[in-house]
Amino acid sequence: MPFPTVDEVSRHCLSDDEPESVHIEVHLPGRLDPVRLRDAFRRALLTHPRVLAREVPGRGHRRSFAWELTGRPDGDPVSFPGPGPDALAQARARALTDCPPLTMVPPMRLEVVQGEEGGTVLLLTLHHTALDAPSGLRVLATTAEQYGGTTALPVPGRVRPERSGPAPGGTGATGRTVRVRPVRVAPDSRTGPVRARAVGNGMVQADLPVPRRAAGNGDLPPWTVNDQLLVATALMVGRWNVSRGRPAGPVRLTMPVDDRTRGTDMPMGNGTRLVEVAMTSEDPRDTELLLGERPDPEAVARLLRTTARRTRALKSADGAPMGAGASLLTAPLLPVGVRGVLTRGARRAAASWTSTALVTNIGRVPYALDFGDAGRATAVWFSAPARMPRGLSVAAASTGGRLHVTLRWSRALLGDAAGAELADLFAESLSTTSLAPAGDDTPRPDPTPVGTRSTQDNHKRPS
DSSP, X not given: OBOOHXXXXXXXXXXXXXXXXXXXXXXXXXXXXXXXXXXXXXXXXXHSGGGSEEEOOOOTTSSOOBEEEOSSOSSOOEEOOOOOTTHHHHHHHHHHHOOOOTTSSSSEEEEEEEOBTBOEEEEEEEETTTOOHHHHHHHHHHHHHHHHTOOOOOOOOOOOOOOOSBOOOSXXXXXXXXXXXXXXXXXXXXXXXXXXXXXXXXXXXXXEEOOOOOOOXXXXXXXXXXXXXXXXXXXXXXHHHHHTXXXXXXXXXXXXXXXXOOSTTOOOSOOOEEEEEEOOOSSTTHHHHXXXXXXXXXHHHHHHHHHHHHHHHHHHXXXXXXXXXXXXXXXXXXXXXXHHHHHHHXXXXXXGGSOSEEEEEEEEOOOOOBOGGGOBOSEEEEEOOOOTTTOEEEEEEEETTEEEEEEEEETTXXXXXHHHHHHHHHHHHHHHHTTOOOOOOOXXXXXXXXXXXXXXXXXXXXX
């Protein structure tokens, strides 16, 4: 099975310094039986044969990378690290530094960390070239069904607005194409050589209340929690940069859009398309109001309304997973070795135009994750890769009325202390969005370009 566009681009750009791993962390109140869990996980893998894939070996002159579906795992991907006060922290660190190889089936591993005083954490690590977080969650949901012996209720598909045709272009009301480079997250105060020698990712997890959405004039709030996450990230970056002497500038955020169903028939793999959201206000005077010590609620509300209009348009528009450029680069017209050189070159050339950060939101976890006598999931965290030049990802999922947010960063950009400080700033910025009044949500033209481009203590400790 030939690699899709997203898989091939990821394969070309792999780096040992910044592993392309996705980590999913499920917290359970009880303990799991090792034998039963191993059997349940194996049966879950067989239920989703697409995850039982490995890269077919080959030379650089071949026309495409390909997946080989084996129908069974190469070995036992489940392990039970010894208990200890640092067992979970060490498992998290492995998730960020040790990516499962693409040559093994499946390209994932499950570590089961048993708490010394009860409770269990399931930590699933995936290779992002092969699978994404929704696919991993689906496998864990099937594992829970097999372990608990109870079939979960059917999961409804995502409800999106009707598709309106091609994705909106990066033009304003005048039709003039906008060529503005997005701002980068300001690095911390470490010297350049120290940052250059840093490898891997750092991570902070936060357990936050789901932000309140003010009621509008209609039946539905004028913006979604996803819009609030985007605005909170933009405020975080802007206030962080200004506090470090950087000028304010346009923030652009990459947002995955996923229209797949969530039942057992969910397509596995990398099933999202990437769009970019320009996080700019309609009124330039709002910049100072937003980036002050206490962001102005009215200015925040205006940015939320603008962001909501943009994300609605992006979600309803058609588009290639990573845009026409990526589709052209991965067309099987040249050998994969040549395409790899071109793809890496294009990535370096476009580095200064890369979005400021990645914001990925699963929303309310659509599975009970009920493991029978071990209980239901009380929290679900996940994280996405944070490679340079972007160097920062924000990932969110909601479970039990709480928002579980993970900030992950490249150590070439930020150290652990700076990353923890940035996470605190995000939490503060997110709370700001709950204070924004809904006001008038009458649709109005957006003069700012959409700018799409398909491209409680333990958890706050950096891993």
